[in-house]
Amino acid sequence: MKGIRGTVIAGLVGATALAASPAVNAQAVAEKGGYVGGAFGQSKMNGACDDFRSGFGAFGGTLSSCDETDTGFKLYGGIRVNKNFNVEFSYINWGEVSSTGTLAGTPVTATGEATSFGVAAMGILPLNERFSLFGKAGILMTDLKVTIAGGGISSSGTDDTTELHIGVGGLFNVTDRWQVRAEWERGQDSKLDLLSIGVQYRF
Numbered sequence: 001m002k003g004i005r006g007t008v009i010a011g012l013v014g015a016t017a018l019a020a021s022p023a024v025n026a027q028a029v030a031e032k033g034g035y036v037g038g039a040f041g042q043s044k045m046n047g048a049c050d051d052f053r054s055g056f057g058a059f060g061g062t063l064s065s066c067d068e069t070d071t072g073f074k075l076y077g078g079i080r081v082n083k084n085f086n087v088e089f090s091y092i093n094w095g096e097v098s099s100t101g102t103l104a105g106t107p108v109t110a111t112g113e114a115t116s117f118g119v120a121a122m123g124i125l126p127l128n129e130r131f132s133l134f135g136k137a138g139i140l141m142t143d144l145k146v147t148i149a150g151g152g153i154s155s156s157g158t159d160d161t162t163e164l165h166i167g168v169g170g171l172f173n174v175t176d177r178w179q180v181r182a183e184w185e186r187g188q189d190s191k192l193d194l195l196s197i198g199v200q201y202r203f
Contacts, residue, residue, distance in 0.1 A: 035086075036077040039181060039198020043072030043095040045112060046191040052099045052110050061103035070095030072194045078122070080202070086122040088136065091115070092185075094192045108150030114192055116142040118165045132171040140165040140187050163189035177202045 049066035056063045072095040078088035094114040101108060120138025127133065140163050147156040169183030182197045 031080060031083045033080050033203055034078065035080065035200050035202045036075075037179075037181060037198055037200025038073065038075050039183065039196040040071060040073040041194060041196030042069060043195075044069045044193045045094065045097045045114065046193060048097040048112050049099065052097075052101075052112075055110075056101050056103065059103055061101055061108075063099055063101040065101075066097070066099035068097050070097065072196070074194065074196060074198070076200075083126060084124050086124065086134075088120050088122050088138075090118050090120070092118070092140075092194060094187075094194060103150065106151045108148055110146065110148045113145045113147075114142060114187075114190060116140040116165075116187060116192075120165055120167070124171075130173050132173075134169055134171065136165070136167045136185075138165045139163070142187050142190050142192070144190060161189055163187050 045068050048068050049063070052066055053063045072093055074090055074092040076088055076090035078086045080086050092115065094116070097112040099110045101110070118138055118140040120136040122134055122136040124132050124134045142161050142163055144159045144161070145156060146158075147154060149155075165185065165187060167183055167185030169181060169185075172180045174180060179200050179202065180197070181200055184193070184195050186193050
């Protein structure tokens, strides 16, 4: 992970230097600023059901049902360096994976939740005055929590990881300030996916 972090930091340093450069034209200055937004959509914790199944089996139990998909959402904000490059910060709630099964003959439920904070460099390709495509790469600090409850007893455990964050999507300019944004993104190590649509405001 150090290599990924170093690459992102180097990109952010370069962006800061570009923003500080006095050799910019009037159009570039107008393109700078900030933005905030929010989005929601379908999330998926890939492989979570296999992990739960293995965990139940290790203790002689069985998994009867499991669902890796849920509704997730994100809040984000960024700095527009120019028309082709943004630096973005985000909070993502990836939703929950839920399962049921039995352990030692006792019905139990197992749930997994994940949230992340991240920073990413975003490259933007304007297609025309209305549409743009983008790709991004950065780092996420992800918190995973698993809770198992049954027979009046509840137990939970957490795991924190720093991982690669990637995403691709498109932007539609409704007005000069309001945009609609569609995006797919992933937490690489935790195999978390979010396919979302939302709005953002530029200022």
